[in-house]
Amino acid sequence: MSLSSVYGFPVLLQRSMSLVSYRYLYFVIMLTAYILLICFNVSIICLIVIHKNLHEPMYIFIAALLLNSILFSSNIHPKLLVDFLSEKQIVSYQACLFQVFMFYFLSSSEFLLLSAMAYDRYVSICKPLQYPAKRRTTTVSLLLCFAWLVPACYIVVPVALNINSKLCSFTLKGIFCNNSLNKLFCVTSNELSIYGVIVLLNLGLFPMLFILFTYTKIIIIAFQSCGDIRRKAVQTCLPHLLVLINYSVLITYDVVIVKLESDFPKTARFVMTLQIITYNPLCNPIIYGLKMKEISNHLKRFECCYSYRYLTPINK
Known part of the structure; x- marks a missing residue:
């Protein structure tokens, strides 16, 4: 098998006729969702960067x-919109491997970032006297590096080992490259399968x-304490x-669906897969913007300033 055939195979979307008929509608919906999630996420990030009272571990992790x-x-x-x-729908083998790496690297990082946030809230609420010593910039930086570097080191191993793997199929079921890529290989490595289980457990x-x-x-601590601590726990932990x-629900679906894809309706699989890549990135800034009091207050002030500056009629 030549390198050109390995690195330039077609990846076909598994679409019903109704999906093909409405592909322009799906393009508009996904483009709108992508623009909104970029705007929402960037807005919250900019608020946290600009306002010094938000330069705390909890908001840095957010x-x-x-x-x-x-x-x-x-x-x-971007590739999905194209x-x-x-x-x-064609993608090179190398680009597909890179997408697999980024998908699972960033998915794993999300769990580790949520773990860092959970640890920060645990120390803040359950061990408040120790919190000032553990909220140092060095500690936060180390946790952030750990959340991004460890998954990258884990995920790069199977991706690198599969670069020269022989392919017996060139049709990938799905709308992007994920663990279903393993079904295209002529020989499945038992060692990599065991390694994948270890990665799933650890990350x-x-x-x-x-x-x-x-x-x-x-x-437990919140319900044993006074109303202020209980209120603080609800405000910071609920989001x-x-x-x-x-x-967790969406990632569990992604892991399980490869085993069930032959029996799962194509349209339902298509819609659920779109939720994996859209729902959480779109909802995260909304959840934190509405539920986190300090962020919500800054958003309200920004809205008031914008309304006063640009929407108030000028009296002549």
Whole structure:
């Protein structure tokens, strides 16, 4: 098999006739969603960067999470929009591997960032006397580096080992490159399968269990304390739990669907896959913008200033 055939195979979207008929509608919807999620996420990030009272670990982690969402969406949306307008959906093998790497690298980083946020809330609420010592800039920087570097090191291994793998199929079921790429290889490596389970445990299951443990402790402490602590716990932890639940459900679907794709309706699979790449990046800034009091207050002030400056009629 020549290198040109390996690095230039067609990846075909599995679409019903109704999806083909309405591809321009899907293009408009996805383009609108992509523009909105970029605007929403960038707006919250800019607020956190500009306002010094938001230069706290909790808000820094939120900004990192939203930046992660922008990168996650930008890894998939531009190519997907091109595919909607194309008669044939084609991607090179190398580009597909890069998309797989970015998809799982950023997905894993999301869990680790949520874990860092959970740890920050746990120390803040359950061990407030230790919080000033543990909220140093160095600690925050180390946690951010850990959340991005560790997944990158884990995910790059199987991607690098699959660069020269022999392909027996050139049709990838799905609208972007994910773990269904493994079905195209002539030989499946048992070692890589075991490695994949280890990665799933270390970057997915264990961080989620850690998050659930910390929030369980927070809830116990909150209900044993006064109203102010209980209110603080609800205001700061509820958005994180909503994001965790949403993301866990969608990622679980992505992991499981490859095993069930032959029995899963194509249209339902298409819609669910779109939610993976759109729903969470679009909802994260909305959840944090509405539920986090300080961010919400800055958004209201910005809205008032904008209304006064640009929408107030000039009296002549």
